[in-house]
Amino acid sequence: MAIERILVPLDGSDLAEAALETALELVSEQPAAHLVLLRAAEAPTRAAGDRMEERARLVHEAETYLHGVAAGLREAGISRVKTCVWYGPAAPTIVEAAESEGASLIVMTSHGQGGLGRMIFGSVVESVLRGTRTPILVVRDIGAPISPPLGATTVGSTRGASAA
Secondary structure (H helix, E strand, O other), rough: OOOEEEEEOOOOOHHHHHHHHHHHHHHHOOOOOOEEEHHHHEEOOOOOOOOHHHHHHHHHHHHHHHHHHHHHHOOOOOOOOEEEEEEEEEOHHHHHHHHHOOOEEEEEEEOOOHHHHHHHOHHHHHHHHHOOOOOOOEEEEOOOOOOOOOOOOOOOOOOOOOOO
């Protein structure tokens, strides 16, 4: 699979930035690949004051953040980096940006939350997965607990072992 554009959604958190390491590995293996760093900016629904002023402030803040990340990557020798800020909720913004930017791959992180946590907070990764045909590489939070897959047996089970 030739990868030309890798979209990396960033929200300013260490967790989101963990996807950069994986994306950089992929870029180093694909000489023509470009990184597209995306930040979705959205004002809280209860934002006080002038909504347009708040929107402009958030977009400027997001641009400043992404320019800083891109500058760090360029200092490390990664020159094929583009930044873009889109205004809107994270999941639909990522889906729209992937299509608009012609992304070959989306690399993003996940908290690895399941069950009640996902029901309460939702999952941006899951929403993006349901909203796009662009392949997604999910980098799991290193601190997320590991659970056996559904239907898996416990370690040390006799499944598949033959009786002697």
